[in-house]
Amino acid sequence: MEQVTPYVHTETKLRGCNPSYVVTSDGVVVIDTPQLPTRAVAMRAEAESHGPIRYLINTEHHVDHIFGNYFFKGAGAVVEHQGVYDNFMVVTPDLDPYEYAKEAIPTDDPAGAAIYPDRAEYYANPNKGTIVFSGDLTLSVGDKTFRLLHTPGHTPGQIAVHVPEERVVFTGDTVFCECQTWLMTSNVDQWIDSLDRIRALDVDYVIPGHGPVTTPRYLNTQRANLLDWKAAVAAAVAKGWSREETIERVNFADRYPVDIGQGYMMTHIQTLNAASLWDKFTGAVPPERR
Ligand SMILES: [Zn+2]
Structure with a gap:
């Protein structure tokens, strides 16, 4: 995975979101999980090589951010906003998230077919949040602080994760860097307000939901695109x-x-x-x- 700071790792070159983890003096915090099964298993092993996983934070409910949770069972408490919890892998008239994740297997992770759970097995325990919050939430883990900021717009339960000690913010899909923005059922006006909230942070690195790691300046480009x-x-x-x-x-x-x-x-x-x-x-x- 790509190392952004000595303690921040992300993966921007996989199909799906940019799954990431942060190493603290008292274990590891994972932010979103790879949707491809073998990549999820590999990332878990890599993260755990730095210490036990304390928390797994989901930034939004879209399948490419949460499906991989299944492969992180038993690895720390899953933390998510109420809006993520309420929409977690819910089948809608527009999308069956389980099928959408499965569709990627033959092309992007053929070896993952062997460990892809069948529907009943998956839904019996998809590893949803056990710490569910509304508004904002701050977690202190070892020497790092994780400020979970409610930044709705792309989805209702959207959060950004600000780690001030690393001068980094993980925005989830509030930022699509140099790739197509998915509006789907978004509230674009809320989304623009949330970009302003993220812009106010004193950070050097913006880790988007999709596309390469960028800087706060790209927030202006995302706003212009919207x-x-x-x-x-x-x-x-x-x-x-x-x-x-x-x-x-x-x-x-x-x-x-x-x-x-x-x-x-x-x-x-x-x-x-x-x-x-x-x-x-x-x-x-x-x-x-x-
Ligand atoms: Zn999304």
């Missing part, structure tokens, strides 16, 4: 474009690639981003919920 989506769809609605016309004509596919391993999702992302904002701005009920 505002560009909003402005483009607002203009489409003002011109009277239908949902279909908006999906066809409002598109930021040329701006960034999709994060590793999910290039085939480009049209899906563009469609959902445009459609979700169009639905919001027109008050329409999306077709899948009619």
Whole structure:
């Protein structure tokens, strides 16, 4: 894994989120888990080589951040916001997260097929949070402080994890660095407020949910990307474009690639981003919920 500071490690080159861990004087804290089974097992072993895992913190409920929890059973208490707990691997009309995780196995982790749990086995104990909070939460572990800040927008239970001693913040998907932003069911206005909250932190390193490690300056780029989506769809609605016309004509596919391993999702992302904002701005009920 990539070493960001002497105590902070992350992995930005795998399909899925950027799983990370921080070494303290009294064990290790894991932040999000790899969705690919063999990578989850390997990361657990690497983290435990530095000491026992004290906590596993999830920054959001999306499958690529939490599915790997299954392979961290017995490795420290799982800590998450109430909004993550409530949505943890819940099947919705839009997405079956268990199937979406499984879909990556043949292409991205063929060896993982042997340890991929069947559905009943998985749901019997997916290793959800046992320390569940609302608002913010601060954990002191050895010589490090973990400030879990509620930063809703991308998802309702979204948090950022600020480790002041390392001058680092883990933002989860509040930041997609140099790759496509997934709006899905996000609240973009809350998201922009949360970027402001993260900008106020005194840090050198921003570890995004996807893409390379970056600096606080990229928070401005993320805000611009969100505002560009909003402005483009607002203009489409003002011109009277239908949902279909908006999906066809409002598109930021040329701006960034999709994060590793999910290039085939480009049209899906563009469609959902445009459609979700169009639905919001027109008050329409999306077709899948009619
Ligand atoms: Zn996400």
